[in-house]
Amino acid sequence: MLLTEKKEAELQEIARQLRVEVLKMLTNAGSGHTGGSLSIIEILVTLYYLKLRHDPQNPFWSERDRFVLSKGHGAPALYAVLARLKYFDSAELQKLRKIDGMLQGHPFNVSTPGIEISTGSLGQGLSVANGMALAAKLNQAKWRVYVLLGDGETQEGQIWEAAMTSAHYHLDNLCAIIDANKLQIDGPLCSIMNVEPLKQKWQSFGWQVLETNGHDLSCLAAAFDQSEKTQKVPSLIIAHTIKGKGVSFMEGKIEYHGVAPTKEELKKALVELENV
Numbered sequence: 001m002l003l004t005e006k007k008e009a010e011l012q013e014i015a016r017q018l019r020v021e022v023l024k025m026l027t028n029a030g031s032g033h034t035g036g037s038l039s040i041i042e043i044l045v046t047l048y049y050l051k052l053r054h055d056p057q058n059p060f061w062s063e064r065d066r067f068v069l070s071k072g073h074g075a076p077a078l079y080a081v082l083a084r085l086k087y088f089d090s091a092e093l094q095k096l097r098k099i100d101g102m103l104q105g106h107p108f109n110v111s112t113p114g115i116e117i118s119t120g121s122l123g124q125g126l127s128v129a130n131g132m133a134l135a136a137k138l139n140q141a142k143w144r145v146y147v148l149l150g151d152g153e154t155q156e157g158q159i160w161e162a163a164m165t166s167a168h169y170h171l172d173n174l175c176a177i178i179d180a181n182k183l184q185i186d187g188p189l190c191s192i193m194n195v196e197p198l199k200q201k202w203q204s205f206g207w208q209v210l211e212t213n214g215h216d217l218s219c220l221a222a223a224f225d226q227s228e229k230t231q232k233v234p235s236l237i238i239a240h241t242i243k244g245k246g247v248s249f250m251e252g253k254i255e256y257h258g259v260a261p262t263k264e265e266l267k268k269a270l271v272e273l274e275n276v
Contacts, residue, residue: 001050001221001222001224001225002218002221003217003218003221008217008218011045011046011049011050011217012217014045014049014084015041015042015045015217016246016273017084018041018044018045018077018080018081018084019038019041019245019246019247019273020270020273020274021080021083021084021090021093022034022037022038022041022076022077022080023038023247023261023266023269023270023273024093024094024266025076025079025080025093025094025096026076026096026260026261027260027261027262027263027265027266028094028096029096029097029098029260030097030260031097031105031260032073032076032096032097032105032258032260033073033074033075033076033257033258034244034250034256034257034258034259034260034261035181035183035243035244035250035253035254035256035257036071036073036074036150036179036181036243036257037073037074037075037076037077038077038243038244038245038246038247038250039074039179039181039214039241039242039243039244039245040071040074040077040148040179040214040241041077041245041246042214042215042216042217042220043148043177043179043214043220043239043241044077044078044081044148045081045217046217046220046221046224047067047146047224048067048081048085050221050224051065051146051221051224052064052065052067052146053065053143054067054114056082056085056086056087056113056114057086059087059113059114062141063141063142063143064143065143065144065145065146066116066129066132066143066144066145066146067116067145067146067147067148068116068117068119068125068128068129068132068145068146068147068148069107069115069119069125069148070119070122070123070124070125070126070128070129070147070148070149070150070153071119071122071125071148071149071150071153071179072106072107072118072119072120072121072122072125073105073106073120073150073258074148074150074179075103075104075105075106075107075120076096078107078115079092079093079096079103079112080093082112082113082114082115085114087113087114088102088112088113088114105120106118106119106120107119107120116132122150122152122153122156123153123156123157123158123159124158125147125148125149125153126147126149126158126159126162126163126166126176127158127161127162127165128147129145129146129147129162129174129176130162130165130166130169130171130174132145133145133166133169133171133173133174133234134169134171136173137169137171137173143173144173144174144175144228145171145173145174145175146174146175146176146177147174147175147176147177148176148177148179149176149177149178149179150178150179150181150184151178151179151180151181151182151184151189151195151198152183152184152185152189152192152195154178154195154198155184155189155192155193155195160205163202163205163207164205164206166206166207166234167205167206167207167233167234168206170232170233171234172230172231172232172233172234172235174234174235175224175227175228175234175235175236175237176207176234176235176236176237177236177237177239178198178236178237178238178239179214179239179241180198180214180238180239180240180241181241181242181243182243183243183252183254183257184257185254185257185258186254187254188254198238199211199238202236206233206234207233207234207235207236208227208230208233208234208235208236209235209236209238210223210226210227210235210236210237210238211237211238211240212237212238212239212240213239213240214239214240214241215241215242215245220237220239223237223239224237243256243257244256246272246273247268247269247272247273248272249265249268249269250269
């Protein structure tokens with residue numbers, strides 16, 4: 001899929017506005033995961049605006065593509081997208097993590113339209129996505145399954161069991177994406193538990209692996225296009241991203257992994273985002 005300059009500019013503006021929403025809702029909540037929410041914005045924009053077959057007016061449409069946010073702490077970014085697409089009233093965003101709101105700190109499919117499965121316990125999302133993809137195969141359905149993982153999440157052993165399962169069952173209707181921002185809650189992946197070389201590891205488990213810039217919409221669209229052409233094997237897109245992307249004093253800073261912006265930090269961040 002080749003994006004026109006006009007379309008790419010339109011999607012970039014949506015991404016900018018989504019970052020503003022994420023920062024506002026996290027600041028209002030006073031808690032949550034800032035860095036890993038900002039790093040996945042373009043991935044979600046590409047999926048929801050270009051790739052996924054979905055219907056906000058009918059979240060349980062049987063022919064919809066399925067999306068699993070395995071790195072559930074990135075929920076604020078997903079909520080911002082779903083609200084913008086009218087899955088629910090955008091007023092709910094300011095009730096994030098509030099007792100009277102529907103938006104929990106991690107995705108909860110019982111209360112939130114557009115959420116396929118409750119996630120947050122890292123390592124489980126790929127197994128769930130496998131089940132969905134296998135069900136589609138057994139039912140001869142045409143919908144695809146997408147699952148977004150954190151690179152720190154790949155330190156979990158269940159990910160590798162699931163990766164073997166995906167290849168064993170030839171789940172070519174499954175596409176996993178790794179938000180490769182190189183940081184996890186305790187620090188840089190390379191010092192906590194190095195997961196590299198990611199590409200070669202996943203290839204050795206029987207996957208087609210693509211690498212791309214996780215903030216470049218055209219590159220992401222091309223990678224997803226390529227994943228759809230895969231036959232007999234599952235696909236993985238390693239999306240190289242920056243934790244805290246879009247706000248200079250948050251970018252690449254582990255301090256913003258699980259901390260919400262203060263009101264003063266929000267003001268500074270909005271000045272930057274409004275002058276993009």
